[in-house]
Amino acid sequence: MTAPQEVRAAVDAAYRDEWGQVVATLIGMTGDWDLAEDCAQDAFAAALTTWPRDGVPARPGAWLTTTARNRAIDRLRRDTAATAKLRQLALLPRDPLEPTTEAIPDDRLRLIFTCCHPALPFPARVALTLRTLAGLSTAEIAKAFLTAESTMAQRLVRAKRKIVEAGIPYRVPPAEMLPHRLSAVLAVLYLIFNEGYDDEDGSRGLAAEGIYLARVLVRLLPDEPEARGLLALMLLLEARRAHRTDDGVLVPLEDQDRSRWDRALIAAGTETLETALAMRRSGPYQVQAAIAACHATAADAAATDWPQIAMLYRELARLAPSPVVDLNRAVAIAMADGIGAGLALVDELAESGRLDGYYLLPATRADLLRRNGQVREAAAAYEAALKLAPTAAERRYLTARLRGL
Structure with missing residues (x-):
């Protein structure tokens, strides 16, 4: 017994x-x-x-x-x-665990690519991945994404029906299709992680699920550097997640106590990134992980290698252009080359309208204006950001900055 x-x-x-x-x-x-x-x-x-x-x-x-x-x-x-x-x-x-002669014998890989097939709506891909691969119940997935259980159940039923009706194959894509399809899989896993990363009290557990699924993918596709790049990025971000807030108030990266970051996760993330980079096939997740590593390995905010980070954001903009990347690059340039240079880029983004409604645009502009001594303009930008901030922790932070002016 x-x-x-x-x-x-x-x-x-x-x-x-x-x-x-x-x-x-x-x-x-x-x-x-x-x-x-x-x-x-x-x-x-x-x-x-x-x-x-x-x-x-x-x-x-x-x-x-x-x-x-x-x-x-x-x-x-x-x-x-x-x-x-x-x-x-x-x-x-x-x-069923006996060795086979197939190139990739693990059925989990087929399941990952089926769950994340582009023919399925993106929310359905996320839900199906968590249900079938991570084993979360419908109720747990609904709670994690703040959705009614009945709504999530319908989403899962529709996704399974779509797989049958559309004849979505239960297979790993052929070699010529793998890079495109792998990017869809990585996007699903990163969304799962980010949902947990932005969870203020960590109760939803999605960050851990994202890391777990990324580890599974790396084991199944050991020669894909972008899978390793995503895992490295998750580990490096997770190392500091617990210290993003203090008593419900967002703590900006430069003010976090880096001695409290998880050194074991940083070491694991750095090692994973080095293995990916050694394959010499660069990709956006590897670049983002390299940026996170620059922060994680600096002794403090003053020791951060901002010129290197600015260069990495330039590479990221080449590989995966987006206005959000441009905004982050503007911050890096402000820290490397002077506030004025960064502010000019942020103002260009604001004029383009590509980030209308995105709270980090006015929040970033407010921070740079504050650093530049432009108090009145900074206050107006903080107020604009407050109206758009999605979480209570971010609103508390912005309110404190506004009062500090």
Whole structure:
């Protein structure tokens, strides 16, 4: 007999590590997403009753996959229309974790690219990725994105129906399509991370889910530098996330106590970035990670290498042009070459109208005006930013700056 607490810990660890693999394998076998999820849940429930008696198996993932597979066969046997699927299952090896001759044998990779297929609406890609790969419940996903559970359930149902009706293939894209499709996958994972990064109290847990999924992707595609670049970026940002606010007030990067940043995460992020850069195929996530590394490895704000950061933003603007990148580059230039140079670029952006409604435009302008001693203009810009700020922490910060003038 195995102690109940040991079994619960083993099942929890297996759920975290194996859920995506079990579901992906069953989808590959049956083509039925709902059946795969139901049978995976049955397998984990069976583990809670069987493992206390028989002990935790040496290979929990294999045990869970085999149990789920047998449940799927039983379910299909009751369905007379499922004869073809049963014949297909009979041809598969009994142990789904046996080595295969395929170039990429892991079904999770097929599942990632299916969940993030461009034919699906972007919110559906995010929800489906969290449900099938991370194992979050519909209620947990709805809570994380501040959406009604019924709305999220409908989104998941529509996404699965779209996969069937549109004939979205359950496969890794061919080599010529991989770069484009990989960028779609990375965008989904980065959105998941950012939703958690901007969560003021960290209760939604999405930053951790984003990092977990990025680690899975790196293991599955070890020769893709942009996957490593995204993971490095997440790790370096996560290292300082806990200190972005103080008593509910946003703490700007230059005022954060860098001695409190997570050095283990910084080391892991830096090592991951170095491995990606050694592949000599630059991409926007690698560049963003390099910018984050410049901040993470500086002893304090005064030691930050702003000329290097400005150069990196210039490269990022070349690889992934956007007005937000231009705004960040303007800040780097202001710190490297003088406030006036940065202000001129920010004013050009404001006149272009490309960032209308984006609160960081007036907030950035206000900060540069304050540094330049233009108090009246800074106050007007802070007031404009306050009207647009999306979170309470940011509004508290802007209010404090305004009062400080």
